Amino acid sequence: MEYKPIRKVVSGNYAAAYAVKHARVEVVAAYPITPQTSIIEKIAEFLANGEVENLEYVPVESEHSAMAACIGASAAGARVFTATSAQGLALMHEMLHWASGARLPVVMVDVNRAMAPPWSVWDDQTDSLAQRDTGWMQFYAENNQEVYDGVLMAFKVAETVNLPAMVVESAFILSHTYDVVEMIPQELVDEFLPPRKPLYTLTDFDNPIAVGALGTPADYYEFRYKIQKAMEKAKEVIRDVGKEFGEKFGRDYSQMIELYRTEDADFVFMGMGSLMGTVKQAVDVLREEGYKVGAAKVRWFRPFPKEELYELAKNVEGIAVLDRNYSFGMEGILFTEAKGALYNTKAKPLMKNYIVGLGGRDFTVSDVRKIAENMKAIIEKGELDVEVDWYHLKR
Amino acid sequence: MEIPENVRKRLSIPADEHFYAGHTACQGCGASLGLRYVLKAYGKKTIFAIPACCSTIIAGPWPYSALDANLFHTAFETTGAVIGGIEAALKAKGYKVKGEDGIMVVGWAGDGGTADIGLQALSGFLERGHDAVYIMYDNEAYMNTGIQRSSSTPYGAWTTNTPGGKMHFLEKRNKKKVIDIVIAHEVPYAATASIAYPEDFIRKLKKAQKIPGPSFIQLFAPCPTGWRSPTDKSIELARLAVQTAYFPLFEYENGKYKINMPSTKKEPKPIEEFLKYQGRFKYMTKEDIERLQEWVNREWEKLKKLAEVFG
Ligand SMILES: Cc1ncc(C[n+]2csc(CCOP(=O)(O)OP(=O)(O)O)c2C)c(N)n1
Numbered sequence A: 001m002e003y004k005p006i007r008k009v010v011s012g013n014y015a016a017a018y019a020v021k022h023a024r025v026e027v028v029a030a031y032p033i034t035p036q037t038s039i040i041e042k043i044a045e046f047l048a049n050g051e052v053e054n055l056e057y058v059p060v061e062s063e064h065s066a067m068a069a070c071i072g073a074s075a076a077g078a079r080v081f082t083a084t085s086a087q088g089l090a091l092m093h094e095m096l097h098w099a100s101g102a103r104l105p106v107v108m109v110d111v112n113r114a115m116a117p118p119w120s121v122w123d124d125q126t127d128s129l130a131q132r133d134t135g136w137m138q139f140y141a142e143n144n145q146e147v148y149d150g151v152l153m154a155f156k157v158a159e160t161v162n163l164p165a166m167v168v169e170s171a172f173i174l175s176h177t178y179d180v181v182e183m184i185p186q187e188l189v190d191e192f193l194p195p196r197k198p199l200y201t202l203t204d205f206d207n208p209i210a211v212g213a214l215g216t217p218a219d220y221y222e223f224r225y226k227i228q229k230a231m232e233k234a235k236e237v238i239r240d241v242g243k244e245f246g247e248k249f250g251r252d253y254s255q256m257i258e259l260y261r262t263e264d265a266d267f268v269f270m271g272m273g274s275l276m277g278t279v280k281q282a283v284d285v286l287r288e289e290g291y292k293v294g295a296a297k298v299r300w301f302r303p304f305p306k307e308e309l310y311e312l313a314k315n316v317e318g319i320a321v322l323d324r325n326y327s328f329g330m331e332g333i334l335f336t337e338a339k340g341a342l343y344n345t346k347a348k349p350l351m352k353n354y355i356v357g358l359g360g361r362d363f364t365v366s367d368v369r370k371i372a373e374n375m376k377a378i379i380e381k382g383e384l385d386v387e388v389d390w391y392h393l394k395r
Numbered sequence B: 001m002e003i004p005e006n007v008r009k010r011l012s013i014p015a016d017e018h019f020y021a022g023h024t025a026c027q028g029c030g031a032s033l034g035l036r037y038v039l040k041a042y043g044k045k046t047i048f049a050i051p052a053c054c055s056t057i058i059a060g061p062w063p064y065s066a067l068d069a070n071l072f073h074t075a076f077e078t079t080g081a082v083i084g085g086i087e088a089a090l091k092a093k094g095y096k097v098k099g100e101d102g103i104m105v106v107g108w109a110g111d112g113g114t115a116d117i118g119l120q121a122l123s124g125f126l127e128r129g130h131d132a133v134y135i136m137y138d139n140e141a142y143m144n145t146g147i148q149r150s151s152s153t154p155y156g157a158w159t160t161n162t163p164g165g166k167m168h169f170l171e172k173r174n175k176k177k178v179i180d181i182v183i184a185h186e187v188p189y190a191a192t193a194s195i196a197y198p199e200d201f202i203r204k205l206k207k208a209q210k211i212p213g214p215s216f217i218q219l220f221a222p223c224p225t226g227w228r229s230p231t232d233k234s235i236e237l238a239r240l241a242v243q244t245a246y247f248p249l250f251e252y253e254n255g256k257y258k259i260n261m262p263s264t265k266k267e268p269k270p271i272e273e274f275l276k277y278q279g280r281f282k283y284m285t286k287e288d289i290e291r292l293q294e295w296v297n298r299e300w301e302k303l304k305k306l307a308e309v310f311g
């Protein structure tokens, strides 16, 4: 069948819901939280309209139970999905470990939302990045199209390496903003993403198994090592799946760090998620103004694409790391990761951390220009003014 | 061991064993007996979810399992949600769940994991109506972490965080009636059971299997380690709990209550009968015992009334 995309104008959340439908998910655990709620509402609507079959919709009583229901369903062999944000994700934290430890390919959308207090419903990556060490893969979507594509790819990658995956989109900027999304006809999605073949299930009664039992010091260590091995394998799988996606549907995701006009760049802006849309636009403007700049969008934060970062770092004089998140007592989280990844390499570009957009603070093209001016100055001087810049602070 | 057919026919509980010797429960553990009966009733076509509790250990560490059935070890507070998820997946995949020949999805959790931290997930499970069975084995404290109180610990009991002492720091509130909370959900089937009455327990398990929707069984399961009782007294204590009406056996089925006492006519024995052999009650004063007796009487009268009015 020839690929003819179906174009729909949808919000990021609806893009996620359509991807869930097209992935033929079998169990959805649903618990509302702004700004995620319209994902699970849309899925319920599909069910109510008879647009999906063989889907069990479990309206749980909390996010903790949402993830618990997902792990139960996934252990029983189903393709499962849930979605949440901020406080909900934090409540799930314990169960995130359970999903990865039991090697269950649960897929979830996290709508990036700032953590309270003070209450905030706006964009901020701290919720998802705080789950860094749970053994979940993390894909950050720049736009609604990437939300849709990301969910489909996440299932494929997760079910190949038997680890759970999170597709992250930003609050309101994507979740509630409508845009054209090219969707894939069902038959082609089915080809790309065949039914799940579980590593194990609880339904083989002739060969019963016990999953998640006590791991003594004699064995626990190896279980952890195998998760790391799976994460390493995931990098290959991600690149292959991304390439396949590109060949089949015209949008290539083979790079875990998407590079934009970096070939001859003096310095680049690096970041994740929707803010990179703004950055790319700014790069075009700045290029016109004579800045030799580019953008490096980290698509997959876990597993972390060290190799691609190294290739990039070798060829630039500076990296401005834009973090819409913060690890208190330290710095922006992507900044720590990127610096750490390069420490034992020969690449030593100047790296500066700009904390931007926390709690939904606007981040615009003119902000990127100011950052460019600052980066240019420090590169000329050959040293940093400050390492971490709370860029928007009302001084 | 092969059991001859003529003996098999005379047995009042199934002869088949699906709970292996070599499990790691303490001697005289009521919970391990309970597990054995559940497996006798349901056989191997069962999927267990067991949260953090003594039974995690009883079932054995990786790569072992004492259960001849599928088992998912899960987080402490998630039993209700996990069995809900398992059931949903089985349905989505077109398996028959519950009923005579369906897959049995069984949550097996302690009183701490049910009455305290897991109460929310239990409530969600009951209210959503999943076709699964939730069994709370009630040993009246957090045993796995070393005998701390739970809300199912009775008045006057010693535990490591109600240790008695100069200030008479014992458990000061009555045992939480989890079963009443369950019934408030208008579940199709809820029952109490005791390891001292295995026929009754197995009959209830079979009933829970047949009735569609969520079922709940609260199983009284003495713990010699936590109760400071002799290991050969577990069954006797479980029987005395019933005979003193401290833990009455009853069923709730679609709005109807039915008491299943060995003898409903007889007056219950005094509570002291149940307290004996148990080191955990040795700090109780005479007043404490009277108070506990009052609670037992009150609850027993209440149950009898319920059975009378909604029988
Ligand atoms: C979130 C969480 N908190 C605490 C614990 C520690 N913990 C493990 S088992 C247990 C007690 C279990 O008590 P109960 O459910 O009554 O079962 P029992 O051990 O008596 O069989 C506790 C507190 C845990 N595993 N998870």
Ligand code: SF4
Pocket (backbone or CB within 6 Å): B024, B025, B026, B027, B028, B029, B030, B031, B032, B054, B058, B139, B143, B144, B222, B223, B224, B225, B226
């Ligand atoms: S501590 Fe009690 S409940 Fe736990 S295994 Fe020992 S006897 Fe059984």
